[in-house]
Amino acid sequence: MTADQLLPLLWQAFLETAWMVMVALAVGGVCGLAIGMGLYLTRPGNLLANRPVFAVLNLAVNIVRPIPFIIFLVALGPVTRAVVGKTIGIEAFAFAMCVMSSFVFARLVEQNLVSIDPGVVEAARAMGASPLRIVRTVLIPEALSPLILGTTFLFVGVLDMSAIGGYLGAGGLGDFAIQYGYRQFDWGVTAVVVAIIIVIVQLVQWLGNTLARRALRR
Amino acid sequence: MPTATGETIISFREAAKVFDGRKGAEVRAVDGVTLDVRAGEIFGVIGYSGAGKSTLVRLVNALERTTSGAVVVDGTDLTGLSEARLRPVRAGIGMIFQQFNLLSSRTVAGNVAYPLEVAGWSAARRRERVRELLDFVGIADKADVYPAKLSGGQKQRVGIARALATNPKILLADEATSALDPETTHDVLALLQRVNRELGITVVVITHEMDVVRSICHRVAVMEHGKVVELGDAYQVFSAPTQEVTRRFVSTALKDRPSVAVIERLRTRHAGRIVTVGVDDVTGSSAHVTHVLREHGVDGTIVYGGITEVAERPYGSLTVELVGPDDAVRAALAGLRSVTDVVDHGTARDPLGAPDEGNDR
Ligand SMILES: Nc1ncnc2c1ncn2[C@@H]1O[C@H](COP(=O)(O)OP(=O)(O)O)[C@@H](O)[C@H]1O
Ligand SMILES: [Mg+2]
Numbered sequence: 270m271t272a273d274q275l276l277p278l279l280w281q282a283f284l285e286t287a288w289m290v291m292v293a294l295a296v297g298g299v300c301g302l303a304i305g306m307g308l309y310l311t312r313p314g315n316l317l318a319n320r321p322v323f324a325v326l327n328l329a330v331n332i333v334r335p336i337p338f339i340i341f342l343v344a345l346g347p348v349t350r351a352v353v354g355k356t357i358g359i360e361a362f363a364f365a366m367c368v369m370s371s372f373v374f375a376r377l378v379e380q381n382l383v384s385i386d387p388g389v390v391e392a393a394r395a396m397g398a399s400p401l402r403i404v405r406t407v408l409i410p411e412a413l414s415p416l417i418l419g420t421t422f423l424f425v426g427v428l429d430m431s432a433i434g435g436y437l438g439a440g441g442l443g444d445f446a447i448q449y450g451y452r453q454f455d456w457g458v459t460a461v462v463v464a465i466i467i468v469i470v471q472l473v474q475w476l477g478n479t480l481a482r483r484a485l486r487r
Numbered sequence: 488m489p490t491a492t493g494e495t496i497i498s499f500r501e502a503a504k505v506f507d508g509r510k511g512a513e514v515r516a517v518d519g520v521t522l523d524v525r526a527g528e529i530f531g532v533i534g535y536s537g538a539g540k541s542t543l544v545r546l547v548n549a550l551e552r553t554t555s556g557a558v559v560v561d562g563t564d565l566t567g568l569s570e571a572r573l574r575p576v577r578a579g580i581g582m583i584f585q586q587f588n589l590l591s592s593r594t595v596a597g598n599v600a601y602p603l604e605v606a607g608w609s610a611a612r613r614r615e616r617v618r619e620l621l622d623f624v625g626i627a628d629k630a631d632v633y634p635a636k637l638s639g640g641q642k643q644r645v646g647i648a649r650a651l652a653t654n655p656k657i658l659l660a661d662e663a664t665s666a667l668d669p670e671t672t673h674d675v676l677a678l679l680q681r682v683n684r685e686l687g688i689t690v691v692v693i694t695h696e697m698d699v700v701r702s703i704c705h706r707v708a709v710m711e712h713g714k715v716v717e718l719g720d721a722y723q724v725f726s727a728p729t730q731e732v733t734r735r736f737v738s739t740a741l742k743d744r745p746s747v748a749v750i751e752r753l754r755t756r757h758a759g760r761i762v763t764v765g766v767d768d769v770t771g772s773s774a775h776v777t778h779v780l781r782e783h784g785v786d787g788t789i790v791y792g793g794i795t796e797v798a799e800r801p802y803g804s805l806t807v808e809l810v811g812p813d814d815a816v817r818a819a820l821a822g823l824r825s826v827t828d829v830v831d832h833g834t835a836r837d838p839l840g841a842p843d844e845g846n847d848r
Contacts, residue, residue: 392588395548396602396649397578399571406601410592486591486633 275449275458282445283465285359286431289441293366293427298420300367301374304330306404308375309382316390316400326375333372338430341369342437362439366430374423381415382408414484421477425470442466496657496689497524497547501556503713504542516542518713519556526656529683529690531704531721533697533736539713540693544659547691548580549573561656578606581650581688585662587642589634595621595645596630602652620648624678640671647678651686658682661693676703697740701725701797709733721798726767743793743803745832753790754835759810761790761832764823768800775826776805783819785811806832 304326310316311323336344342365346356353361385408393407409416432443442462450459504517516539524530532540545551546558549565557566563576589598596617603613621627624644634642643663650658660679664672680703683690692704700707700721707724709717709732717730725741728734738744744763745753753761764776773789780787787807794803809816823829833839 386586386588388584388586388588389590391550392582392584393590393601395550395577395580395582396605397574397576398601398605399574402605406604407590411590413592484592487635 270449270453270455278449279445279461282440282442285434285439286428286441286443289359289363289366289431289434289439290424290427292363293370293430294420294424296367297370297374297423297427300371301423302378302416304371304375305378305382306408308379309408310400310404316394316403330372330375333369334376338365338369339433339436341365342433357438359434359437359439362434362437366427369430370423370427373426374419377419377422378412378416381412381419384415385411414481417477417481417484421474421481424473424477428466428470494526495523496526496561497691498522498559499543499546499556500559502543502546502553502558503555504539504546504551505554515713517546517553520713520715522708522715522718524689524691525706526689527683527687528705529679529692529703531692531694531700531707532710533694533700533707534710535695535732538710540695540710541661542713543710544661544691544693547657547659548577548582550577578602578653579655579657581647581653581655581658583643583646583650583658583660583663585665587634587639587646587666589642589645589649591634594631594633595626595637598634598645599648599652602649606653616652617648620652623651624648638671639667640674643667643671643675644678647675647682651682651688656689658688658690659693660690662695663692664699665694665696672699673702679703697736700736701740701795705798709736722768722800722802725797725802726765741793741795741797741803743791743795743805745791745806749791750832750840753806753808754832754838757788757790757808758834759786759788759808760816760820760834761806761808762820762823763792763804763806763830763832765828766794766801766803766805767827768802769827773805776807776823779822779826780809780819783811783815783822785809785815785819 308323308326308330311319311326313320313323333341342362345365345368349356349361349364353364355361389411390403390407393403398406431441434441435444435447442465446459446462449455450462499520499522502517502520503515506514506516508514518539520543532543534540542551546553547560549568553566557564559565560576560580565573565576568576590601593601599617599620600613603616608616617630618627621630624647626641626644626648629637629641634645637645646663658679663679664675667675676699679690679692682688692699694700704721706719707721708715709724709730711732717724717728717733724733725737728737750761766773776787787809789805790808791806792804794801794805796802809819811819820829820831831839
């Protein structure tokens with residue numbers, strides 16, 4: 270195929286990837302923050318210590334996180350059908366990405382929160398702050414820098430998941446590289462996709478590092 | 488001078504805190520403490536690491552709840568209060584920490600404003616109050632700096648400003664100077680003293696350093712294994728400790744009394760009779776000693792000792808070589824004994840005193 274024919278297809282694939290990644294990043298970011306915060310708060314000895322809740326959350330994260338995404342995609346099928354209404358297409362695929370990224374990010378968030386000096390939480394408690402206020406004004410601001418880096422890490426992870434979008438007919442850059450590069454023996458097309466992905470990852474990494482450094486307040 | 492009114496502001500009644508240790512073993516961190524802290528005083532709690540001091544002080548603002556007994560703060564029994572009801576109680580008690588515990592994501596001003604935000608002050612009032620507080624602790628120029636840029640002493644000043652923000656009646660200081668060098672420790676203790684005197688705030692000072700108690704505390708409780716083993720005026724506890732643990736603490740802050748080894752050397756170095764005479768707020772200085780010696784025609788040379796202040800009153804001892812005719816020395820000793828406490832170490836030829844006398848220090 271000629272470049273004139275390929276270019277619109279490439280743009281289409283780029284938009285599909287951008288959409289999937291943004292949705293999964295947004296949903297995974299919010300849900301992951303919530304689950305990770307829940308893990309941290311309910312851990313024995315912490316602010317809202319609750320052994321059963323902690324055990325359930327911890328187990329869920331431990332089960333979901335290590336499953337290879339391509340297998341998780343299939344295993345989640347019934348849930349995807351119940352929520353999205355179908356198991357094929359970009360929506361179904363993005364849904365699976367959202368679920369997986371939530372659990373991946375949850376553990377990252379929890380690990381970042383654990384590194385906060387418990388003395389600071391104690392000081393806020395001693396000043397009469399409620400748990401919700403502590404989450405809002407102590408935990409998130411104090412862990413902001415690693416949370417930004419965690420989000421950068423999540424972005425790369427989500428981009429990685431999006432590469433197999435072709436399996437569910439979700440398209441995207443990965444699908445484009447396979448269809449028009451690999452299958453057509455056109456190494457040039459593959460190289461262009463790889464270059465685009467490298468540029469995006471570098472840009473996001475740079476942005477994350479810059480913001481994280483600014484949030485560090487040192 | 489103490490501003491204590493004698494009214495009780497914090498009352499522990501058989502208060503106990505038992506933690507579930509590992510493998511079901513119980514840790515009795517605070518074990519049946521009954522104790523009153525009076526309004527307006529600086530009250531010290533001293534003990535070795537693990538004695539239960541932090542747990543005791545955390546019962547006051549209910550960061551820990553008693554497992555039995557009661558803690559009454561400013562007329563409110565904290566026992567059984569809900570978490571929501573405890574929050575205003577906590578907001579009315581200031582607390583400072585060994586590691587300062589400042590929010591690294593906020594400037595100095597932002598840290599001091601935090602408790603005011605919790606208490607719902609308007610932004611304008613907060614700004615004014617923060618400025619006032621930073622002036623009081625002497626770091627007004629650091630308002631817009633982040634804590635990472637401050638020295639330990641400056642951080643603790645921020646901690647103190649933050650703790651005082653909502654005009655608390657009580658300030659709890661858990662090892663507030665333990666991470667600071669001696670000079671900074673001195674400055675921070677002086678600031679705590681100002682907080683007590685100028686603002687009339689009751690200060691509870693937790694420490695493992697007797698020097699802290701010596702320099703600012705009016706009264707002190709000595710803790711060991713979760714129990715208060717000695718309690719009284721700082722001066723009295725220093726001058727007449729009744730417990731072994733107290734004696735060990737006192738000896739770390741007062742270095743005026745010679746050890747057995749030092750006495751040994753003093754006796755070989757000086758031919759006369761070596762005696763240690765106490766100096767307290769009754770004798771005040773060495774004037775009495777000089778007077779008695781002159782009366783009996785005995786020469787006295789100071790060979791060891793020191794006079795310092797405990798709770799702002801003079802305290803210490805002088806070790807003196809007495810030279811003169813035997814009778815005169817004996818009479819002078821009797822004379823000294825009538826004005827102060829005297830330990831007679833004898834001479835090299837005729838040493839006196841039990842081997843453990845004078846403490847090993
Ligand atoms: N949250 C806790 N869980 C279990 N044991 C604790 C806890 N806090 C303190 N302890 C134990 O209680 C005892 C007293 O501790 P603490 O009050 O911190 O002593 P101090 O401040 O005098 O060093 C120690 O043996 C400590 O290990
Ligand atoms: Mg302690």
